[in-house]
Amino acid sequence: MSLGIVVVSHVPEIAAGVQRLLAQVAKDVSITIAGGTDDDQVGTSMAKITEAFDANTADELLAFYDLGSAKMNLEMAIEMSTKPVHLYDTALVESAYTAASLLQADVPLADVEAQLAPLKIK
Amino acid sequence: MSLGIVVVSHVPEIAAGVQRLLAQVAKDVSITIAGGTDDDQVGTSMAKITEAFDANTADELLAFYDLGSAKMNLEMAIEMSTKPVHLYDTALVESAYTAASLLQADVPLADVEAQLAPLKIK
Amino acid sequence: MLTVENTTAWLNQFAAQIEQHQSYLSELDTPIGDGDHGGNMARGLAAVKTALATQPADLTKLFQATAMALISKVGGASGPLYGTAFLEMAKQSKTDTDLGTLLAAALAGIEKRGGATTGDKTLIDVWAPVVAAVQAGKLTQTVIDDAVASTKPMVAKKGRASYLGERSAGHLDPGAVSSGYLFTTLLATEGIL
Amino acid sequence: MLTVENTTAWLNQFAAQIEQHQSYLSELDTPIGDGDHGGNMARGLAAVKTALATQPADLTKLFQATAMALISKVGGASGPLYGTAFLEMAKQSKTDTDLGTLLAAALAGIEKRGGATTGDKTLIDVWAPVVAAVQAGKLTQTVIDDAVASTKPMVAKKGRASYLGERSAGHLDPGAVSSGYLFTTLLATEGIL
Numbered sequence A, B: 001m002s003l004g005i006v007v008v009s010h011v012p013e014i015a016a017g018v019q020r021l022l023a024q025v026a027k028d029v030s031i032t033i034a035g036g037t038d039d040d041q042v043g044t045s046m047a048k049i050t051e052a053f054d055a056n057t058a059d060e061l062l063a064f065y066d067l068g069s070a071k072m073n074l075e076m077a078i079e080m081s082t083k084p085v086h087l088y089d090t091a092l093v094e095s096a097y098t099a100a101s102l103l104q105a106d107v108p109l110a111d112v113e114a115q116l117a118p119l120k121i122k
Numbered sequence C, D: 001m002l003t004v005e006n007t008t009a010w011l012n013q014f015a016a017q018i019e020q021h022q023s024y025l026s027e028l029d030t031p032i033g034d035g036d037h038g039g040n041m042a043r044g045l046a047a048v049k050t051a052l053a054t055q056p057a058d059l060t061k062l063f064q065a066t067a068m069a070l071i072s073k074v075g076g077a078s079g080p081l082y083g084t085a086f087l088e089m090a091k092q093s094k095t096d097t098d099l100g101t102l103l104a105a106a107l108a109g110i111e112k113r114g115g116a117t118t119g120d121k122t123l124i125d126v127w128a129p130v131v132a133a134v135q136a137g138k139l140t141q142t143v144i145d146d147a148v149a150s151t152k153p154m155v156a157k158k159g160r161a162s163y164l165g166e167r168s169a170g171h172l173d174p175g176a177v178s179s180g181y182l183f184t185t186l187l188a189t190e191g192i193l
């Protein structure tokens, strides 16, 4: 069961930037993103999130988001997704980075989640 | 005494994206950024941080960062800065957003810091 | 009783109200949010109008199309919230056409989607008393107006306004105001209630 | 005794070692970091070489120029850390030219800058035993090699490797290895120790 990461942000640049930060330490982890609305304004898009789920080559996903309304769109996308997706109420950049480092080292999901727990802030 | 925000990230896109997110809710708050190394690679630059301090039109600054090495460069820049700069070990995107919302509403520093406290994760 | 015709009329009127009050809604969203609620809702309701113009065959399809338009076009928190509301009404309408029952399902969906409850200074503070009034057969403009006004002194616990903590008090909640338009136009539509 | 001449020779040799082992350092930084330590240090030491070529007038200026080159060119955690080390040596060199005293000041600066301590799997695990050995007049290649090797089983508590928790064990710390080169070239430079 391979694990991948999905980053959802209200801003396209933040999502792209987090992907860049993570890619450096997790070359073998599939990291896909959904940033901004469909027309790249500040906001989130369920369609973009669904695309990020589909584009991710892993078969089980860890999802991170910035603000609350991203969470709502994420949850709607999760309800429609065929892949299992785990959603974390943790600090976006820091927890996505932590997860990426650990997944690159083939750390199992339970251990990753244990390291994410102290980063819960939402 | 006006308060401003400085965002320091390892990635230029993250810094620019956070600025965009904050600008939407804090039109009257000076928000400056330092993202990436001098040649826009992943990393941080003391020179860019110093420029972000100088470019900020406020006379007292709240600084937020992503990973530990950004903190070291921030601290070096703070030691050389003439403006007072407060450094927070809090979730980058979420705490910068919180601070921006509150500063826009003219909330005094002590109250802003009280709301930032639960976001400490580093 | 809800029909495709009167529901279409209702939602088109709601869209007209949103369009008319677009800048007011965004102004309300400025001190305690990001100033886009009017734009978000106007974009969403324009898509709803387009969907309704295709004349959905039944109420379920009508609510589904409305939900999809809102979910895909709004871009802010109000998208999944209003979207979920209409999605729940679509589901419920397969077995039921009682407006009170449909709205109660919608409210439950909103609460589940956003994790907010009465008193959190969100659109729920309009939906909850209005749904109760509809179920009791007692919806009036006063019920709606009072519900909208009740959000002013509240301290936000959910959404962007919650980042302001105590400072969110003293402002109407933008989502509550837009929901006020939804129910005002419902009340004004002949034959539904 | 430290002079401008032998210190210049030392740091140029250090730069040469970094250049030679650049890809090895980045390889070490790959499983427990972001794979850039070799590139970071090579960029920094190239700037140091350029600064040294201008022949600083005294030791204080030499250490200052070295610090500034590292601080401004490295781009990673090692920049402020090595930079602070040389900045502290610059300060200390105004009143003192004892190598042990200078290095002790540098180590204190590194500890303050990064908040790490012995056993955290950082370059401090090389600096601490080496500085003690220099002060005791007992620095040998074995002291250096053992210090570098000691970082392998450690669990990182600071820096990017710390995100890996337990999984950081079993790898040499890249900063420890580059510091090993610093002290190996110190040992090899005639007349300093």
Ligand SMILES: Nc1ncnc2c1ncn2[C@@H]1O[C@H](COP(=O)(O)OP(=O)(O)O)[C@@H](O)[C@H]1O
Pocket (backbone or CB within 6 Å): A068, A069, C029, C033, C034, C036, C037, C040, C041, C075, C076, C077, C078, C079, C081, C110, C113, C114, C115, C116, C121, C122, C123, C124, C158, C159, C160, C173, C174, C175, C176
């Ligand atoms: N978690 C939530 N539960 C219920 N309603 C919410 C929640 N978050 C936000 N809202 C409602 O959404 C409105 C804001 O909508 P909008 O401005 O379109 O979205 P955004 O805040 O993402 O910009 C708020 O006024 C509030 O009524």
Ligand SMILES: Nc1ncnc2c1ncn2[C@@H]1O[C@H](COP(=O)(O)OP(=O)(O)O)[C@@H](O)[C@H]1O
Pocket (backbone or CB within 6 Å): B068, B069, D029, D033, D034, D036, D037, D040, D041, D075, D076, D077, D078, D079, D081, D110, D113, D114, D115, D116, D121, D122, D123, D124, D158, D159, D160, D173, D174, D175, D176
């Ligand atoms: N807080 C710290 N205190 C002491 N040394 C540290 C700290 N953080 C990182 N290091 C050292 O820096 C090295 C990594 O340097 P480098 O790869 O150039 O920076 P980065 O991790 O920013 O990419 C580590 O191997 C470690 O020795």
Ligand SMILES: [Mg+2]
Pocket (backbone or CB within 6 Å): C029, C033, C034, C035, C036, C037, C076
């Ligand atoms: Mg808004």
Ligand SMILES: [Mg+2]
Pocket (backbone or CB within 6 Å): A042, A043, C034, C036, C075, C076, C077
């Ligand atoms: Mg918005």
Ligand SMILES: [Mg+2]
Pocket (backbone or CB within 6 Å): D029, D033, D034, D035, D036, D037, D076
């Ligand atoms: Mg590195």
Ligand SMILES: [Mg+2]
Pocket (backbone or CB within 6 Å): B042, B043, D034, D036, D075, D076, D077
């Ligand atoms: Mg780096």
